[in-house]
Amino acid sequence: MSNTPKLLLPDIPNLHEIDVYLTNGGYEQYRKAITMTPDQVINEVKISGLRGRGGAAFPTGLKWTFMPKGNEKPKYLAVNGDESEPGSFKDRQIFEYNPHQLIEGILIAGYAMGINVAYIYIRGEYHKWIKLMQKALDDAYNKGFVGQKMKEIFGNDYFLDIYIHKGAGAYICGEETSLMTSIEGDRGYPRYKPPFPAQYGLWGMPTTVNNVETIATVPAIIKIGGENYAKIGAPGHTGTLLYGVSGHINKPGVYELPSGTLLTDIIYNYAGGVKKNKKIKAVIPGGSSMPPLRGDEIEGVKMDEESLKKLGTHIGTAGIIVMDEDTDIVKVTLRIAHFYHHESCGQCTPCREGCGWMEKILKRIANGDATSKDLDLLISIANNIEGNTICALGDAAAWPVRGFILKFRDDFEKVIKHRRTFISPNIVHGRRNTASTLIYEEGTN
Amino acid sequence: MESTLNTTEIKFNEEELKQIEKIKAKYPTEKSAIMDVMWMAQKKWGWLSKEVMQYIADLLNLPYSHVYGVASFYTMYFKKPMGKYHIQVCTNVSCMLNEGDMIFEYISNKLGIGHNQATQDGLFSLEEVECMGACGGAPMIAVNEDFYENITIQKIDELIEQFRNQTKNK
Secondary structure, eight states, X not given: OOOSOOSSSOSXXXXXXXXXXXXXXXXXXXXXXXXXXXXXXXXXXXXXXXXOSSSSOOBHHHHHHTXXXXXXXXXXXXXXXXXXXXXXXXXXXXXXXXXXXXXXXXXXXXXXXXXXXXXXXXXXXXXXXXXXXXXXXXXXXXXXXXXXXXXXXXXXXXXXXXXXXXXXXXXXXXXXXXXXXXXXXXXXXXXOSSSOTTTSOGGGSOEEEEEHHHHHHHHHHHHHOHHHHHTSEETTEESEEEEEEEESBSSOEEEEEETTOBHHIIIIIISOOXXXXXOEEEEESSSTTSOOEEGGGOTTOBOSXXXXXXXXXXXXXXXXXXXXXXXXXXXXXXXXXXXXXXXXXXOSHHHHHHHHHHHHHHHHHHHTOOOTHHHHHHHHHHHHHTTOSSSTHHHHHHHHHHHHHHHOHHHHHHHHHHHOOOOOSSHHHHHHHHHHHHHHHXXXX | OXXXXXXXXXXXXXXXXXXXXXXXXXXXSGGGGHHHHHHHHHHXXXXXXXXXXXXXXXXXXXXXXXXXXXXXXXTTSOSSOOOSEEEEEEOSHHHHXXXXXXXXXXXXXXXXXXXXXXXTTSSEEEEEEOOOSOGGGOSOEEETTEEEOSOOHHHHHHHHHHHHHHHHHO
């Protein structure tokens, strides 16, 4: 259907096997990269306009320039494959179908920044994909593409060791500083920034943290050149993205398409449209922490960071969740709030307490024990969490709750009105019921 | 389930200890090996009892409190015995939209256990988990290390039956 190049997941059978990867020009991009100086490589990535695929869409080339030059201290690369954002399941495809491109990308990134040790952090639930990735890594080591033997194979004095670090079920470890404390062997608490990882990262040494998809894109940039890569997709957010489509959809899955592809195109042309041909009520464009779009505003929406920013949401991890017209929005919001309450690490009061409050209030709404004022209370809590925490989990929890209420206030009001079970002229009197309940309970005990 | 922990000594064998040395070599500090070592321990003993955590602490020269702290931070390390088949049901947004929450209810009723509980015979345990990164195959469950996507009530019945037979035949 599309003539655009597939840079990350090409249609080549068994590409995960090292021999197949080699016959398709594998590890040639690394050979090409080492004919350039490290600065030239970074510059090429800068020209390409590549932006991080982990959620924040930070320019990758720029991030790489933050790393100090020289070899006085060890430097590290951490590749983020924690992938825990509900709605995103793209990195898994790279581990399964194109692991060697990820390894090659790590080699190029390592060479550009003068790094000798890299860690791939993969979430614990991905047992199978950790094994697949380890297999690919072992093959690469055996061929001498990774580790000390690289020096002989590629004929320069650069080498890089790559290790896999297995997570154990914590969403927060996808946050870059938390990922580092987790690798260090502590509880995965985020650290305050500044100092930024490029100054003070793993074990206090300069570190760069990049998403799996970001790093896997690098060989493609070296292959076709930064300028050509920049011509793909939307100008402000270039290249191809792995869109993960799920929810009420006929053909859910991961689709590699240029950035800036129309959302309706992705849903209807690629992902086969909505189940049972229903209308769309809401779409989350980039994983559960991004504010949703209403079904009636998705027409003409382009899927790239700059276009979505104008609509008050973000590309995130490009995990698109489609909800049909019969979806219970309160239930969805409650489920999302529950998730963030569960995953809050508990360091910062606004997030630890606020996420709990939001969940409790939403539960009251769902159970018919709330008033319209509770919606304003929720927004107030969300506003007080946002920006007042060490890491972005607070924002991630606040955005969807506020977004759903602002976009679907009618739905919430309807639920509040129809499910309300207590009879009271106002909230204060309604609450007075508790006093008599207590007396009653005492009596029964 | 009877605990055999008190009678068997908690110790990794030679080969496992060698593997731990390899894990340590991945990192500049010993402490970083903790997550991998806990994974090994959980595989060997099924869950992380106080004795196991104390053993890991001694092995990595860490205080017990640190090991306990890390173990309690991550949901995938079991702090109590779980079933031989640990069923994890995702009920997060994409799965919920495809009735993952009903799948959870169904299994819960069928086995008579709730979230983070194990059946008395120690065969099954159930956990309501957060997104497992298989939204494209929603609703999904995982049993131990394997994913089962696009799950239906019928498939669950078959799976549970299959696991029961597997244990009987052994």
